[in-house]
Amino acid sequence: MAHPAQMGFQDAATPVMEELLHFHDHALMIVYLISTMVFYIIVAMVTTELTNKYILDSQEIEIMWTALPAIILVLIAMPSIRVLYLMDEINDPHLTIKAMGHQWYWSYEYTDYENLTFDSYMTPTQDLTPGQFRLLETDHRMVVPTDAPIRVLVSAEDVLHSWAVPSLGVKMDAVPGRLNQTAFIASRAGVFYGQCSEICGANHSFMPIVVEAVPLEHFEIWTAMMMEDV
Amino acid sequence: MLKTVLKQLKSHPALIPLFIFIGGGATMSMLYLGRLALKNPDCSWDRKNNPEPWNKIGPNDQYKLFAVNMDYSKLKKDRPDF
Numbered sequence: 001m002a003h004p005a006q007m008g009f010q011d012a013a014t015p016v017m018e019e020l021l022h023f024h025d026h027a028l029m030i031v032y033l034i035s036t037m038v039f040y041i042i043v044a045m046v047t048t049e050l051t052n053k054y055i056l057d058s059q060e061i062e063i064m065w066t067a068l069p070a071i072i073l074v075l076i077a078m079p080s081i082r083v084l085y086l087m088d089e090i091n092d093p094h095l096t097i098k099a100m101g102h103q104w105y106w107s108y109e110y111t112d113y114e115n116l117t118f119d120s121y122m123t124p125t126q127d128l129t130p131g132q133f134r135l136l137e138t139d140h141r142m143v144v145p146t147d148a149p150i151r152v153l154v155s156a157e158d159v160l161h162s163w164a165v166p167s168l169g170v171k172m173d174a175v176p177g178r179l180n181q182t183a184f185i186a187s188r189a190g191v192f193y194g195q196c197s198e199i200c201g202a203n204h205s206f207m208p209i210v211v212e213a214v215p216l217e218h219f220e221i222w223t224a225m226m227m228e229d230v
Numbered sequence: 231m232l233k234t235v236l237k238q239l240k241s242h243p244a245l246i247p248l249f250i251f252i253g254g255g256a257t258m259s260m261l262y263l264g265r266l267a268l269k270n271p272d273c274s275w276d277r278k279n280n281p282e283p284w285n286k287i288g289p290n291d292q293y294k295l296f297a298v299n300m301d302y303s304k305l306k307k308d309r310p311d312f
Contacts, residue, residue, distance in 0.1 A: 062244030070251040086298040 001136055001193040002166075010167045013192055013213065014184045016087055017169030023083050027076055034072075087169075093151035093183055097142065101154070101161030101174035101196070104203035108142050116226055122206050135205065136193045141212040145219040146186045154180045159201065165194030165211055173198055186213035265295070 002010060012018040098109040102119075110116040123137040144150050154163045156174035163182075164171035167190075172182040186192075194209040214222065239245055267273075271283040271293055287293060292302040 057242075059242065059244040063247050066244065066247045066251065070247070082298055085294060085296060088294065089297065089300045091300060 001133055012169065013167040013186055013188055013190060014169050015187055016083075016184065017167065019083050019086060020169050023079050026079060030072060030076060091149045091183060091185070094148040095144065096151045096153060097144070098153045098155070099142070099163045099174070099209075101156040101158075101163065101200070101207075103158050103201050104196075104207040106138075106142075106161075106163070106196075106207060106209055108140075110223065114223070114227055116223060118226065120210070122208055133193065136195070136208045136210070138208055138210045141191070141210040143212045143214060143219055143222045144186055145216040146189050146213045148216070149183055149185050151181060151183045154182065160198045161200050161207070162197035163194070163209060164197040165192050165209055167192040168194075168211065170194075171197055186211075189213050189215060262295075269293070 009017075009021055009024065012021050095110070096112055098111070100107045100109070105119050105121045107117065107119045118140050120138045120140045120142065122135065123132065123139060125134055128134060128137065152163065152170070152172070154172040154174045155178060156176045158176060160176070161174040162171060163174055168184045168186065170182050170184050172180045174180070190213055192211045192213070194211070196204055196207045196209070198204075200207075239249075267275075271287050274281055274283055290302055292300075
């Protein structure tokens with residue numbers, strides 16, 4: 001989850017999010033370098049006492065400031081395209097979960113083997129126990145096994161929603177009448193928080209998503225327990 | 231038209247990288263658009279001879295431009311044959 005005064009991304013929990021993080025570092029470094037250089041040039045121009053009223057043109061510098069930005073753009077584009085295609089790869093999922101958006105909660109359906117369906121409502125602030133996060137906790141978490149490609153099919157039952165979990169590098173719009181697919185591999189165990197990312201009414205800010213990644217044996221224990229309760 | 235441009239280029243050689251990068255960029259975009267138009271299985275151009283190309287992709291086909299981390303030929307085919 002995000003922490004106060006956080007400036008960067010949340011820690012990555014999937015390989016795709018790691019790649020996005022590294023690409024962002026690369027692109028941001030280029031942006032910082034260009035901005036610093038431009039700011040330095042501005043300050044130098046403003047504070048100099050030298051003048052030359054007879055410069056008309058200069059072919060060499062024009063070649064430089066055409067070729068260099070083009071090369072920089074190519075250097076940004078190559079990793080960008082790579083991450084873009086990486087995000088779209090179809091990776092033979094072990095498990096398919098359907099995340100359905102409602103006003104104002106998510107419901108998860110694990111229907112590969114058994115018929116496991118449950119709703120996930122936000123824990124109201126007055127019901128929080130010490131250590132829990134305000135407006136982020138839910139009564140039921142979406143539990144997934146680690147190191148397994150998971151396919152999430154996202155849709156909505158009423159209005160537009162969006163299923164987003166920043167640590168997993170996942171955001172997919174939930175459109176009523178449409179099935180959107182996204183996938184991720186949780187590379188470490190943990191609890192990952194996200195919030196609905198498409199305005200959907202009065203409680204749009206109060207329908208969070210919690211994904212809990214656990215080793216496979218624990219995932220199987222959890223599914224058995226959920227099937228008993230439901 | 232071309233002769234005028236070439237004459238101007240001789241006195242302003244700084245324009246040469248401009249032509250190269252803009253020309254290269256435009257060419258690459260057009261080539262990619264052409265590839266999308268012709269080889270993308272999502273759209274049907276010839277309703278008589280090839281009405282639904284999206285039904286013809288096999289489970290192992292790679293239809294995107296390139297694959298970063300995935301060997302599509304090794305993908306398991308676990309759906310029923312028709």
